[in-house]
Amino acid sequence: MKKYKCLICDYIYDPAKGDPDHGINPGTAFENLPASWTCPECGAAKSDFAPVE
Amino acid sequence: MAVPVIEDIFWVGVNDHKTDLFEALWPLPHGISYNAYLVRDAKTALVDAVKKNYSGEFATDLRALLGNGQKIDYLIINHIEPDHSGAIDSLLSQYPDLCVVGNEKTLRLLKEFYRFPVKTLLIKDRETLSLGKHTLEFFVTPMVHWPETMMTYDQTSKTLFSGDVFGGFGTLENGIFDDEVDLGFFAEETRRYFANVLAKYSVPFQKALSKIEKLETNAIAPAHGPVYRKDPKFIRDLYGRWSRQETEKGAVIVYASMYENTKKMAEAVARGLAENGVKEIRLHDVSRTHLSFILSDIWRFRALVLAACTYNMRLFPTMELLMNFLENDHVENHLLGLIGSYSWANTALLALRDFAKKGSWQFVEPYVEALCAPTPEVLKVCQDLGKNVAQNLNSIP
Numbered sequence: 001m002k003k004y005k006c007l008i009c010d011y012i013y014d015p016a017k018g019d020p021d022h023g024i025n026p027g028t029a030f031e032n033l034p035a036s037w038t039c040p041e042c043g044a045a046k047s048d049f050a051p052v053e
Numbered sequence: 054m055a056v057p058v059i060e061d062i063f064w065v066g067v068n069d070h071k072t073d074l075f076e077a078l079w080p081l082p083h084g085i086s087y088n089a090y091l092v093r094d095a096k097t098a099l100v101d102a103v104k105k106n107y108s109g110e111f112a113t114d115l116r117a118l119l120g121n122g123q124k125i126d127y128l129i130i131n132h133i134e135p136d137h138s139g140a141i142d143s144l145l146s147q148y149p150d151l152c153v154v155g156n157e158k159t160l161r162l163l164k165e166f167y168r169f170p171v172k173t174l175l176i177k178d179r180e181t182l183s184l185g186k187h188t189l190e191f192f193v194t195p196m197v198h199w200p201e202t203m204m205t206y207d208q209t210s211k212t213l214f215s216g217d218v219f220g221g222f223g224t225l226e227n228g229i230f231d232d233e234v235d236l237g238f239f240a241e242e243t244r245r246y247f248a249n250v251l252a253k254y255s256v257p258f259q260k261a262l263s264k265i266e267k268l269e270t271n272a273i274a275p276a277h278g279p280v281y282r283k284d285p286k287f288i289r290d291l292y293g294r295w296s297r298q299e300t301e302k303g304a305v306i307v308y309a310s311m312y313e314n315t316k317k318m319a320e321a322v323a324r325g326l327a328e329n330g331v332k333e334i335r336l337h338d339v340s341r342t343h344l345s346f347i348l349s350d351i352w353r354f355r356a357l358v359l360a361a362c363t364y365n366m367r368l369f370p371t372m373e374l375l376m377n378f379l380e381n382d383h384v385e386n387h388l389l390g391l392i393g394s395y396s397w398a399n400t401a402l403l404a405l406r407d408f409a410k411k412g413s414w415q416f417v418e419p420y421v422e423a424l425c426a427p428t429p430e431v432l433k434v435c436q437d438l439g440k441n442v443a444q445n446l447n448s449i450p
Contacts, residue, residue, distance in 0.1 A: 008158070009196040009257065041257060042196050 095185025105139030131216035158201035196257035221278030258296035303333030303354035309369035325439020
């Protein structure tokens with residue numbers, strides 16, 4: 001599972017960690033995040049993320 | 054008036070006493086400064102600018118410093134928010150060859166805020182720009198306060214131009230430098246600025262502060278408030294503490310009350326605190342003390358007690374507004390006591406408890422609820438709540 005970076009604030013979404021503060025369990029792939037999920041640090045939309053190579 | 058800061062660097066900011074509300078939200082009883090800095094070298098660089106309505110004064114000061122006909126080569130934008138960039142069109146009309154320096158996000162926002170063509174230089178994190186004697190290094194520090202925020206470090210004089218970071222409210226005509234001003238006054242106005250404008254970004258702040266932790270600084274030159282050249286550590290420490298949400302022993306009680314019944318309960322909590330050794334107590338009527346000052350106190354003190362009545366079957370509206378800010382700012386490291394009152398629909402306490410569940414508050418028992426006017430028994434429970442908060446505070450080393 002790939003990590004994704006927020007292009008607005010540089011936050012890295014790590015699927016291994018998930019985003020438990022917002023109900024996202026560890027092990028959730030970025031692709032499987034709900035469409036309503038937003039960057040926990042700056043509020044940017046899912047579409048503002050790019051995979052980290 | 055331009056004022057020398059350190060070798061070849063001048064403060065060319067302006068003092069704003071006309072704006073009554075910063076960001077159309079926060080009162081400015083002591084005004085605010087927009088600090089811009091000019092580095093005079095083989096190439097001349099301006100670090101940040103000022104708000105649009107001060108363009109004229111800014112242009113006059115720059116001309117007086119530089120002399121007629123001298124150009125400015127670069128405008129470095131640490132932060133594109135219009136209180137720092139608004140003067141850009143006036144600058145361009147006087148210095149048409151001016152090149153705007155920013156990171157990818159700065160230049161994107163520049164285009165969207167100011168829809169005119171301008172020469173730009175795209176820089177990346179840790180890149181440098183030589184002006185001749187001075188070499189500037191850029192530290193991209195996103196979300197301290199906007200996505201594009203960055204800091205510019207002059208390696209030659211070891212001056213850090215930090216943007217909104219290390220900034221505060223209050224104007225500088227009575228002194229620009231930390232060795233000239235009343236630092237106690239500025240520490241208060243700087244915490245209020247942090248708690249109002251920047252608190253939400255505490256986590257990015259910690260990242261940004263650790264990124265510049267090892268930088269040796271002879272001077273810290275923020276975009277608002279004093280320049281720290283005698284003791285830059287002073288402001289680095291304050292911002293470190295605030296962004297880590299380190300709080301002091303003390304309690305803030307905020308109440309919403311129409312007919313002084315809820316107010317009586319808040320006052321009973323204060324008695325309980327005072328009788329149990331808490332000296333720092335701040336009691337605020339949420340409808341009368343501006344949120345700006347309440348938030349600043351909350352950011353300072355460890356305990357918070359909220360007492361609110363119900364209004365139109367909802368939580369009292371001015372208390373709701375405070376809840377919005379506290380929730381959005383992700384307040385941590387606080388004790389919380391809750392009091393509600395109602396006359397027929399018991400909403401206030403439920404709403405306060407719902408709010409509390411969403412945050413990471415450390416509860417202090419008991420919840421208190423009163424129907425109409427509090428009985429002596431209820432007031433006694435409020436006093437006990439104050440006592441319990443005090444005991445929690447006293448157990449902190």
